[in-house]
Amino acid sequence: MTESAIPLGPGVLGRGFGRALPILTVLLAIVVIWYLAAVWMNAPWVRDQAARADAVLTASDLIRQTLTLERPVLPAPHQVAAGLWDGIAGQSITSKRSLVWHGWVTLSATLAGFAIGTVAGIGLAVGIVHNRAMDQSVMPWAVASQTVPILAIAPMVIVVFASMGVTGLLPKAIIAAWLSFFPVLVGMVKGFRTPDAMQLDLMHSWNASRAQQFWRLRLPSSLPYLFASLKVAIAAALVGTIVGELPAGATAGLGARLLSGSYYGQTVQIWSALFAAAILAAVLVMLIGALERLTLRRMGLAR
Amino acid sequence: MTVIQARDVSLTFQTADGPVHALKDVSLTIERGDFVSFIGPSGCGKTTFLRAIAALETPTAGTLEVAGMAPDQARRQRAYGYVFQAPGLYPWRTIAGNISLPLEIMGFSRADRAQRTQRVLDLVDLAGFGAKYPWQLSGGMQQRASIARALAFDADILLMDEPFGALDEIVRDRLNEALLDLWKKTGKTIGFVTHSIPEAVYLSTKIVVMSPRPGRITRIIDSPLPRDRPLEIRDTPEFIALAQQVREGLREGHGYD
Numbered sequence: 001m002t003e004s005a006i007p008l009g010p011g012v013l014g015r016g017f018g019r020a021l022p023i024l025t026v027l028l029a030i031v032v033i034w035y036l037a038a039v040w041m042n043a044p045w046v047r048d049q050a051a052r053a054d055a056v057l058t059a060s061d062l063i064r065q066t067l068t069l070e071r072p073v074l075p076a077p078h079q080v081a082a083g084l085w086d087g088i089a090g091q092s093i094t095s096k097r098s099l100v101w102h103g104w105v106t107l108s109a110t111l112a113g114f115a116i117g118t119v120a121g122i123g124l125a126v127g128i129v130h131n132r133a134m135d136q137s138v139m140p141w142a143v144a145s146q147t148v149p150i151l152a153i154a155p156m157v158i159v160v161f162a163s164m165g166v167t168g169l170l171p172k173a174i175i176a177a178w179l180s181f182f183p184v185l186v187g188m189v190k191g192f193r194t195p196d197a198m199q200l201d202l203m204h205s206w207n208a209s210r211a212q213q214f215w216r217l218r219l220p221s222s223l224p225y226l227f228a229s230l231k232v233a234i235a236a237a238l239v240g241t242i243v244g245e246l247p248a249g250a251t252a253g254l255g256a257r258l259l260s261g262s263y264y265g266q267t268v269q270i271w272s273a274l275f276a277a278a279i280l281a282a283v284l285v286m287l288i289g290a291l292e293r294l295t296l297r298r299m300g301l302a303r
Numbered sequence: 304m305t306v307i308q309a310r311d312v313s314l315t316f317q318t319a320d321g322p323v324h325a326l327k328d329v330s331l332t333i334e335r336g337d338f339v340s341f342i343g344p345s346g347c348g349k350t351t352f353l354r355a356i357a358a359l360e361t362p363t364a365g366t367l368e369v370a371g372m373a374p375d376q377a378r379r380q381r382a383y384g385y386v387f388q389a390p391g392l393y394p395w396r397t398i399a400g401n402i403s404l405p406l407e408i409m410g411f412s413r414a415d416r417a418q419r420t421q422r423v424l425d426l427v428d429l430a431g432f433g434a435k436y437p438w439q440l441s442g443g444m445q446q447r448a449s450i451a452r453a454l455a456f457d458a459d460i461l462l463m464d465e466p467f468g469a470l471d472e473i474v475r476d477r478l479n480e481a482l483l484d485l486w487k488k489t490g491k492t493i494g495f496v497t498h499s500i501p502e503a504v505y506l507s508t509k510i511v512v513m514s515p516r517p518g519r520i521t522r523i524i525d526s527p528l529p530r531d532r533p534l535e536i537r538d539t540p541e542f543i544a545l546a547q548q549v550r551e552g553l554r555e556g557h558g559y560d
Contacts, residue, residue, distance in 0.1 A: 198387050201359050205385045206405040206456075207378060216404065220395050299395035300436045 031077050035067070038076040042066035045073065075268045083272035096251070099276045105253040106241050107280060109169045113176020114237040118230065120177060121184025128185075129192040129218070130210065139189075146182050150240060153178065155247040172253070176240035180233035187229030191222025224301060227292035234284045242277060254280075306460060306492045307333035307356055312365035314351055314518075324517030325351040326362070331511065331520065335459075338486055338493045340503035341511045342549065343556065348518020349496045349511075353462050356494060357385050370459065381409060383460035384453030388468045390445040392437040392452075399424070399433030402452045409456055423451040426485060443474040447481070454489070462494045467502070476534060479505055483532055500553075504528075504546045505537060512549060514556020522552035 039062075046065045050057045057065075067076040075083070087099030094101060124142070127134040154175050161171035195217050203213045245255025254277045261269035314326040326348045333339050341349035354360040355367060358374035369377035377383065392401045402423060403416040411419065424430050427447040437445055446466060453461060467475045479502060486493055497503050503510050504526070512522040528541060536542055 198389060198391050202385065202387070202391055203408075204359065205357055205378065205383070206408045207381060208408045212408050216408070217393075220393070300438060301394055 034074075034077050038072065038074045039063055039066045041074045042069055042072045045069070071265045072267055075271050079268050080271040080275060083268040084275055087272050087276065099254075099257070099272065102252060102254050102257050102273070103276055103280055106238070106245065106255065106277070109172035109241045109244070109253070110176055110234070110238045110280075110284075112169060112173035113178075113240060114180050114234050116173060117177035117180030117182075117233055117237060118184050121181040121229070121233070122188050122226075124181070124185050125188035125192055126214070128189050130214075142182060142185055145178065150175065150179060150243050154240075154243045158244065158247055172241050172244035175244035176237040179240040180237040183232035183236065184226075184229045187225045187232075188222055191225030191229075192218045194221045194225070220299065223299065224296060227288060227295070230288050231285050231292075234288060235281050238277065238281050238284065304335040305332055306335045306337075306370055307331070307494070308366075308368040309352075310366045312352070312355065312362045312367050314348070314355060314360060314362045314364075326355070327517035327519045328365070329518075329520055330365075331523070333492060333494070333509070335492055336490055337509055338495065338507050339509045339511060340495045340497055340507040341513060342497055342500065342503045343513030343518075343553065344498070344515055346515035346518070347513040347556070348515070349513050350464055351518065352513075353464055353494055353496050356460075357383055357462055359385075381456055382458055383462050384456065384458045386446075386450055386453045386461070386463040386466045388465045390437070390442075390449040392445055392448060394437055396436075397433060398429065398435050398437065398440065398448045401437070401448060402433075402455050405452060405456055411456075419455050419457075420451075423454045426454060426488065427451040428481065441474075443470055443478060446470065446478065450482075450485075454485075454491075459492060460494070461491045464496045465498070466495075468497070475499075475502070480534055482506065487530065500546050500549050501537060504542060504549060505532065505534075510545075510549055512552035512556065514553070519556075521556040522548075524548055524552070 043062060043066055046062055046069070047057065066072070067079070069075075072079070084099065087097065091098035091100075093104075096102075124134075124138055128138055129135070157175050157178075158171050161167065161174070192214075199217060199221075200213070203217055208216070241253070242255035242258070245253035246259050254273045257273040257276075258270055261267070261273060309329055309331045312326055312329045313324070316323045316325055329348070329352060341352060343349050351360055355362050356369055356374060358369075358378040361375075367374055370380075370382045372380070372382070392398070393404070396404065399420050402420045403411075406416045406419060420433065421430075424433055427450055429444060429447055429451065432440065432444065432448075437448070440448065450461075450463075450466065467478050470478065482493075483506060495503075495506060508526050508530070510522075510524040510526065511520055512524065513519065514521045524545070526545060528536065528545070
């Protein structure tokens with residue numbers, strides 16, 4: 001344990017650039033298409049305005065105006081970027097206009113829901129692997145829970161909790177947990193069952209108890225599956241939280257920001273909140289990825 | 304002293320295609336300190352018999368006694384160490400960690416674990432590799448580590464199911480020599496499944512030849528070879544004659560199918 005040097009992968013930076021090139025190319029293509037779409041979708045309104053004012057529009061006037069509208073049908077990338085920047089850096093983080101503040105509201109409920117979902121998923125998986133009755137009964141219900149549209153469940157959860165005087169983080173976390181427990185459950189049932197017959201026979205030959213078998217064999221064997229599941233689960237938890245923020249007329253969170261943007265036709269605000277949510281999801285998944293690499297490398301399981 | 308006693312042991316698996324007679328009326332006595340090889344074509348029940356001794360399978364008829372007890376009771380008292388064809392080391396544990404795994408499960412103290420781990424590492428000639436991870440060792444070294452793991456808790460019986468089957472011949476020769484050496488030092492009773500005639504003849508004091516459908520013993524050959532066996536013994540007329548006997552036994556059992 002002491003002297004074993006664990007080799008790092010080759011030239012992380014060099015490889016990083018090689019991998020970034022295709023990503024950047026695709027990103028550039030998306031931005032170009034987005035600009036073209038913005039011009040095309042906003043053009044009717046600009047033409048309408050020009051016709052009413054009896055003004056003559058040149059092509060360059062048209063393009064300039066379609067990309068600078070205050071309430072465009074589709075805001076241009078630079079408008080969204082400006083909105084995002086203003087929301088993140090341009091406001092005091094305690095302001096209700098700050099995306100950092102809204103992001104934190106969403107993040108805290110996401111993390112709480114993710115934690116509940118993960119514990120529930122692992123707990124149910126342990127039960128399924130160790131208990132025949134649970135093995136035969138839990139999974140259909142778990143699948144059924146995921147086939148009910150979350151959009152239908154979310155308002156009920158919010159309303160039921162509100163009637164009990166519970167509002168804010170907890171109801172949203174429950175909705176997030178509803179979505180995030182499932183991938184953990186499926187992944188961990190598979191993970192706990194990875195040890196092959198020989199490994200289990202060895203444990204049996206040593207007269208190991210089921211608890212010893214679980215802690216020393218099943219749990220460590222399942223970790224690669226756990227991390228794969230957690231990546232799906234945290235993204236699902238974020239979606240659940242945002243959906244949970246939509247119905248209550250909530251005033252805080254990225255979901256509320258999306259909703260109020262759509263009430264008032266503030267498309268730039270909608271898109272900014274959307275991108276804030278996407279960035280948040282990406283960061284969370286990357287954090288779990290980093291934790292995964294660290295753990296599996298230390299355990300000698302990295303592939 | 305008799306360590307393993309089988310009387311008319313039969314074992315039938317119920318499968319979707321009907322019953323499969325893995326073992327039929329197998330009777331065998333293994334004395335303390337014997338090195339017994341089980342040889343035969345696949346499906347002859349040699350692995351099944353070894354697993355029955357280890358209480359990993361349960362005979363459907365006959366009586367089987369291990370160290371004077373029912374096999375399952377012997378298992379609970381950790382009467383045997385079992386070595387599989389694959390080393391089955393945990394990749395997340397060091398070699399020493401893997402060897403002390405059964406000791407942890409059996410509740411040995413930390414100091415005792417360290418001392419025993421060191422002792423068996425020496426015994427299989429892996430001293431100095433305790434801190435390495437399995438992937439840092441060759442296949443032969445990994446298999447030696449798995450043998451050390453089976454020896455760590457001092458069971459009197461060592462059961463080995465084709466432990467060198469996945470290794471190349473040069474490594475296998477070396478490990479065979481090492482295994483004989485280890486057997487001499489420890490005085491264990493060893494049950495050894497193989498389908499290599501030279502391996503069986505070189506290692507054993509008793510060779511059990513088995514045949515399939517139903518799995519049964521066709522011949523039990525007591526080896527006249529001395530217990531001290533250099534590798535060169537394989538070129539002596541006695542060795543070659545013994546190998547010939549085993550080959551005949553295998554041919555007898557095969558029939559026309």
